[in-house]
Amino acid sequence: VTRWIIALLLCAAVPTTALAHDGHTHRAAWDACKESTLGAACSWQDGAKATYRGTCREMHGALMCVRNQPIVPAPAPAEGTKAPQREGKGTP
Amino acid sequence: MRSSLLHILAAATLAGSAIGLGCAGSGDGADTADGSGTPDTADGSDASDIAGGDCVTPDGPGLVASYFLAGGLDGTIATVPCTLDDGTATTCYEITTVGAPADHQVGPFCPRTITATAADGGIWLANGEVYDIDGDFIKGLAEFYDDPVWQLYDATTGVVRVTLTQAACEAAARPDVDPDYNNYCVECSLDYVGGGIAETTLIPVNPVARTTPAELGAGIVGLAFNGVHFEAPAPVDAILAAHTIAAFDDCGGHVNTVVGYHYHAATGCSKEVAQCDGHAPLIGYARDGYGIYAMSASGGTEPTDLDACRGHSDAARGYHYHSASAGENMFIGCFMGRVVGTTTGPGPGDPGAGVASCDTVPAGMPCCGDGTCGGPETAANCAEDCP
Numbered sequence: 001v002t003r004w005i006i007a008l009l010l011c012a013a014v015p016t017t018a019l020a021h022d023g024h025t026h027r028a029a030w031d032a033c034k035e036s037t038l039g040a041a042c043s044w045q046d047g048a049k050a051t052y053r054g055t056c057r058e059m060h061g062a063l064m065c066v067r068n069q070p071i072v073p074a075p076a077p078a079e080g081t082k083a084p085q086r087e088g089k090g091t092p
Numbered sequence: 093m094r095s096s097l098l099h100i101l102a103a104a105t106l107a108g109s110a111i112g113l114g115c116a117g118s119g120d121g122a123d124t125a126d127g128s129g130t131p132d133t134a135d136g137s138d139a140s141d142i143a144g145g146d147c148v149t150p151d152g153p154g155l156v157a158s159y160f161l162a163g164g165l166d167g168t169i170a171t172v173p174c175t176l177d178d179g180t181a182t183t184c185y186e187i188t189t190v191g192a193p194a195d196h197q198v199g200p201f202c203p204r205t206i207t208a209t210a211a212d213g214g215i216w217l218a219n220g221e222v223y224d225i226d227g228d229f230i231k232g233l234a235e236f237y238d239d240p241v242w243q244l245y246d247a248t249t250g251v252v253r254v255t256l257t258q259a260a261c262e263a264a265a266r267p268d269v270d271p272d273y274n275n276y277c278v279e280c281s282l283d284y285v286g287g288g289i290a291e292t293t294l295i296p297v298n299p300v301a302r303t304t305p306a307e308l309g310a311g312i313v314g315l316a317f318n319g320v321h322f323e324a325p326a327p328v329d330a331i332l333a334a335h336t337i338a339a340f341d342d343c344g345g346h347v348n349t350v351v352g353y354h355y356h357a358a359t360g361c362s363k364e365v366a367q368c369d370g371h372a373p374l375i376g377y378a379r380d381g382y383g384i385y386a387m388s389a390s391g392g393t394e395p396t397d398l399d400a401c402r403g404h405s406d407a408a409r410g411y412h413y414h415s416a417s418a419g420e421n422m423f424i425g426c427f428m429g430r431v432v433g434t435t436t437g438p439g440p441g442d443p444g445a446g447v448a449s450c451d452t453v454p455a456g457m458p459c460c461g462d463g464t465c466g467g468p469e470t471a472a473n474c475a476e477d478c479p
Contacts, residue, residue: 046221057305057307058308059309067420
């Protein structure tokens with residue numbers, strides 16, 4: 001019973017956002033500049049946690065992060081941890 | 093056949109190879125701007141290399157008219173007087189395109205059932221990645237977007253809801269998506285616009301550098317050699333909020349009834365001009381006259397010194413751009429050269445494109461009369477609809 005109580009308390013202590021499905025934002029390049037300004041540095045990550053770095057440029061009246069650095073692959077997972085998986089059904 | 097599509101796309105886009113998905117590949121220089129079969133260099137570069145089917149030795153910046161495929165043009169490429177956005181009077185190439193690709197088929201876009209294979213549909217570009225739109229993709233959209241409202245198909249019959257008429261395609265593609273077309277796969281036929289919309293683009297013969305970048309706005313970004321326009325990405329909020337996908341074909345293009353068929357990604361599908369020095373191939377020209385090259389050379393790595401517009405200079409080509417990857421749903425970030433006209437203005441009619449104008453959109457669509465240009469035009473923020 002004590003173990004159950006401890007488990008429940010631990011669950012309650014974890015922020016719900018951490019439990020939610022990470023999902024695809026698919027707006028990542030736009031979201032990266034939502035609170036930013038034209039020309040500001042920006043970055044975002046794809047489903048495989050690769051990093052895209054660039055600057056905010058205007059497209060159709062909205063700011064979007066335009067990458068101008070090579071894509072940085074996700075760091076190799078530490079031993080004993082699971083590598084991030086690409087989501088969805090297809091990858092380039 | 094297309095089970096390896098994504099690998100081909102990756103090879104063509106990431107490595108900048110000359111792979112074509114059933115399309116003309118690089119070095120297809122038999123076609124000339126005037127269709128005569130005789131290379132007609134506009135800038136003196138060695139187009140005979142192209143005729144040989146191998147590669148070209150670049151000779152600085154500037155458009156080479158003979159690289160364009162005659163089948164994508166309406167007439168020949170002429171030179172005409174023009175005025176750049178800073179008021180400079182100069183000479184431009186006047187390029188009229190027919191609105192349909194000269195070197196590949198258009199479509200397919202949306203699959204018709206949830207059992208469809210990758211060969212039955214096109215691709216979707218999201219979050220840096222390229223996805224085949226097959227039946228499984230349609231079925232998995234709720235999980236894909238982590239939103240249970242997504243269901244683009246009839247659960248009983250497995251039939252995918254697709255905009256199959258011009259009225260449906262226009263209603264679903266307008267900036268404020270018609271609620272009747274929520275949860276639809278959106279596609280428009282080139283037949284709705286007579287097989288293609290002819291468009292004339294003026295590109296300076298001698299590119300003029302800017303000191304600060306100019307935004308792409310909502311106009312044409314550039315031209316592929318097959319006559320298809322490169323377009324800037326449109327914000328996805330409107331289409332995703334309506335649970336619609338404006339499917340691309342395997343070449344990264346789709347159709348709307350305002351500008352016709354156009355590209356949103358470099359997939360290696362259209363004609364490329366190989367470079368003899370091993371540089372990434374030339375895929376077209378930006379509206380400012382600078383070349384747009386594939387992201388990287390075959391087997392090579394992407395340049396590390398790109399500016400904010402995704403451009404840089406080298407001794408052989410001068411200033412030029414490198415396209416982003418297909419999954420990024422874009423080509424270049426801004427213009428580093430002067431263009432004819434302005435870089436702002438009417439949207440091209442894609443879902444969510446916003447800032448539409450009554451000069452360019454069909455009757456009944458919202459127009460930009462309220463000065464709200466920070467996001468998509470909607471019925472709520474637009475005072476009037478076009479008459």
